[in-house]
Amino acid sequence: MLEQNIDIINQIMDKYQINEKDKSFIWQTIYPIFIYPEFQRRMNIQEFAHHDQISLGYHIISDAVYTFKIAKKRNLPTNQTKTAIIIAMFHDLYEFPWQNSKQTKKAFINSHALVHPLEAAINASTWYPDYFINEERAKIIIDGVIHHMFPWPVRAMDNLPTNLNNEEKFQKLNSRIKNLIIASSLRGKIGHLSLSHSKFIEGQIMSHADKVISLVKDISLNGLKACITGKNKKIENHSRKR
Ligand SMILES: [Fe+2]
Numbered sequence: 001m002l003e004q005n006i007d008i009i010n011q012i013m014d015k016y017q018i019n020e021k022d023k024s025f026i027w028q029t030i031y032p033i034f035i036y037p038e039f040q041r042r043m044n045i046q047e048f049a050h051h052d053q054i055s056l057g058y059h060i061i062s063d064a065v066y067t068f069k070i071a072k073k074r075n076l077p078t079n080q081t082k083t084a085i086i087i088a089m090f091h092d093l094y095e096f097p098w099q100n101s102k103q104t105k106k107a108f109i110n111s112h113a114l115v116h117p118l119e120a121a122i123n124a125s126t127w128y129p130d131y132f133i134n135e136e137r138a139k140i141i142i143d144g145v146i147h148h149m150f151p152w153p154v155r156a157m158d159n160l161p162t163n164l165n166n167e168e169k170f171q172k173l174n175s176r177i178k179n180l181i182i183a184s185s186l187r188g189k190i191g192h193l194s195l196s197h198s199k200f201i202e203g204q205i206m207s208h209a210d211k212v213i214s215l216v217k218d219i220s221l222n223g224l225k226a227c228i229t230g231k232n233k234k235i236e237n238h239s240r241k242r
């Protein structure tokens with residue numbers, strides 16, 4: 001399985017015409033995140049379909065590769081490019097496959113489209129604590145993940161319960177990380193939502209890459225509709241064929 005998933009990543013690199021030197025830089029950055037079992041689960045389209053043809057992992061890696069391309073074009077220094085790629089690797093690590101799921105039967109204010117960046121920030125800091133030791137780096141990564149959907153808003157972690165699928169994990173995080181997540185989600189608060197792009201260039205570049213990948217390169221009308229309705233017929237058909 002791991003071999004197959006490595007092949008998929010190499011195919012994505014070829015799709016975006018990444019040269020050998022850049023390929024090895026991207027591999028070095030993503031590999032420690034990619035090999036973790038929770039990431040490998042998300043490479044499996046049967047369990048985590050992003051839309052009808054691709055897995056969530058495929059989407060995340062496509063974003064990471066495209067983030068690299070934008071960062072290179074903008075001459076972003078190496079360490080910032082790495083951080084931007086790491087934000088891409090973490091940005092959609094939400095808890096459950098959400099399409100066609102009972103989890104979608106939540107109030108709109110706590111729907112997947114609005115809360116998944118919070119779940120991703122919580123899962124990333126739980127599964128990959130080493131990336132969150134340095135205070136400044138933790139702040140940039142968390143803010144990038146939380147505001148990756150801009151200009152779509154994210155749920156503010158205010159006094160109205162957020163009903164997260166990984167609430168227990170959030171409670172177990174140390175208070176420094178909890179506070180960074182809460183503070184980032186309260187920036188640009190309007191009602192119970194936060195509408196703001198990331199404060200940092202690394203997050204802004206990643207968010208831009210996510211739009212290009214989702215709305216241009218790998219667009220799926222069923223996938224976009226599913227963001228609103230939570231249902232994706234194509235995925236039902238896909239699993240029926242198995
Ligand atoms: Fe997302």
Ligand SMILES: [Fe+2]
Pocket residue numbers: 059063091092210214
């Ligand atoms: Fe995404």
